[in-house]
Amino acid sequence: MKTTINGKDLLAIGYPQGRALGAALELLQQPALAAMETAAALELLKSVKEQPENYLDHETLEALATIIIEDANAAADGTIALNTDAKEYAIYGAAHIEEGARKQMATAMKLPVTVAGALMPxxxxxxxxxxxGVLATKNAIIPYGVGVDIGCRMALTIFDIPETHFLENTAKYKRELIAHTKFGAGAGFHGQHKADHAVLERDEFNLTPFIKQLHDKAWTQLGSSGGGNHFVEFGKIEFAERDEALNIDKGTYLALLTHSGSRGLGATIAGYYTRLAKQLCKLPQEAANLAYLDMxxxxxxxxxxxxxxxxxxxxACHAVIHQKLTQAIGGQVLAKIENHHNFAWKEIWNGEEVIVHRKGATPAxxxxxxxxxxSMTAPGFLVRGKGEELSVNSASHGAGRQMSRTKAVQNISKDDFKAVLKANEVTLIGAGLDEAPMAYKDINVVMAAQQELVDVVAKFTPKMVRMADDGSRED
Structure with a gap:
């Protein structure tokens, strides 16, 4: 009679969740064990679990015995073992995703707390x-799964102003854009120029002495933007048909689009809790940056x-920027849309509550x-999610880089950069070669790879872009 042992049976005889359990289940598919009586097979596997050193030269059981010993040694020094096999996950736009990203995702899918995952195009x-990367975990939060720039966000304001008004008054729009924005690592406002917002009164600022001492920095940087790929830009947004939910008719409108995050506040929080997670959750070297905190x-x-x-x-930073510029240019606001990425949410996936990390992914x-x-010369898209479970209800957060910052600076000339801007009639204030459009993937290819994840509602075309003057990265 063929054996019919499952994971619950192995748990009952002392196998923990993890690599050894997976390896034992695989062994049960091999002819030698599959043909055994259930009781005999269980007795054998129990013996391997309890005395693995006796099976290190066994033709069939050596690999399982080795895993059990390795896991025991790891447990002795506090290291948490990864599962032997990565859970399956969906990949969108696989042909354009580098091997390094796939390897990182595969490692994340081996974490003992991982429930599901997906890789965006x-x-x-x-x-x-x-x-x-999108990763759903059970009762665990990964600081580096959220990222350094916590809550990095897109915000869009659509005005009743026609595109022609912008084109006829570009000097005014440029003046106001420069006057009401501030960019770069460490940038902020001082004295009477400081903004105010209810977020500064939040009780969480008194959560710990560590958080409390960040309050002044948060106040100074409120309403500013970081370096890197953060921007504030004016552009035209085109609706091919009326959108009932937004109550916006078919047509072309002026819009303000911003991209930035939580500045020094978020970066400091990320660094502190990542270090703490690594102290409390020791993982193998290849997974060290995925250290998690039990909820x-x-x-x-x-x-x-x-x-x-x-x-x-x-x-709140976005709200301040949009409020200032809306007041400066006038016009009626037709709609406001915004979304976080670099964040984690409690959501229901496949019938259970999980923590969904979206590190550079849009809730969908x-x-x-x-x-x-x-990019600064390529269109962006206002989208509506379809709720695709395989993508863990997510979509891409942009075009994605195809060149590192270093490679972009080495391979893109200033003349080529200027030529692309001119060809697309884009006015650029600030930015370095590391943010040149050529450093990014083709957004149309990315959108084509996620048609099952989102519906396109409108297309946004940048016309005037402001970024950090020196291309500096977030502090």
Whole structure:
């Protein structure tokens, strides 16, 4: 009689969740064990579990015995073993995703807390979880799965102003854009120029002495933007048909689009809790940057509250920028749309509550609106999510880089950069060669790879872009 042993049977005889359990289940598919009586096979596997050193020269059981010994040694020094096999995950736009991003995602899918994952078509290699990686975990939060720029966000304001007004008054728009924005690592406002917002009164700023001492920095940087790929830009947005939900008719309108995050507040929180997670959660070297905090611990709850504070602070920064510029240019606001990326949410996936990390990915639950930008010369898209479960209700957060910053600076000339801007009639204020359009993937290819994830509602075309003057990265 063929054996019919499952994972529950192995758990009952002492196999823990993890690599050894997976290896034992695989062994049961081999002819030698598959043909055994259930009781005999269980007795043998129990013996291997309890005395693995006796099976190190066994033709069939050596690999399992080795894993059991390795896991025992790892447990002795506090290292948490990864699962032997990565859980399956969906990849969108696989032909254009580098191997490094795939390897990082595969490692993340071996974490013992991982439930599901997906890789977006703009994905590229990052730290821990790849940029464009989505990871659902059970009762665990990964600081580097959220990212350094916590709550990095897109925000769009659509005005009743026609494109012609912008084209006839570009000097005014440029003047106001420069006057009401500030960019770069460490940039902020001082004295009477400081903005105010209810987020600064949040109780979470008194959560710990560490968080409390970040309040002044948060106030100074409120309403500013970071370096790197952060921007504030005017452009035209085109609706091919009336959108009932937004109550916007078919046509072309002026819009303001911003991209930035939680500034020094978020970066400092990310660094602190990543270090803490690495101290509390020792993982093998290849997974060290995926160290997680148990949501049932004080550290896990602290990070969760701090992360949400940083996310709301990022939203407040956008609100200040949009308020200033709306007041400066006039016009009626037809709609406002915004979405986080670099964040984690409690969501229901496949019937259970999970923590969904979207590191450079846009929430795309059914009916959820988001903004997916291209580059400074490529269109961006206002989208509505379809709620695709395989993508863990997510979509890309942009076009994604095809060149690292270093490679872009080495391979793109200033003349070529200027030529692309001129050809696309884009006025650029600031930015370095590392943000040149050629450093990014083709947004149209990216959008084609995620048609099952989102519906396009409107197309945004940048016309006047401001970024950090020196191309500096976020502090």
């Amino acid at each position: 703009d994905a590229h290699q990052g730290y821990g979880l790849p940029i464009g 049932d611990t004080e550290a896990g709850q602290e990070y969760w509250l701090a992360m949400n504070l940083a996310g709301d602070y990022a939203a 639950g059914k009916g959820v609106m988001g903004i997916i930008p291209g």
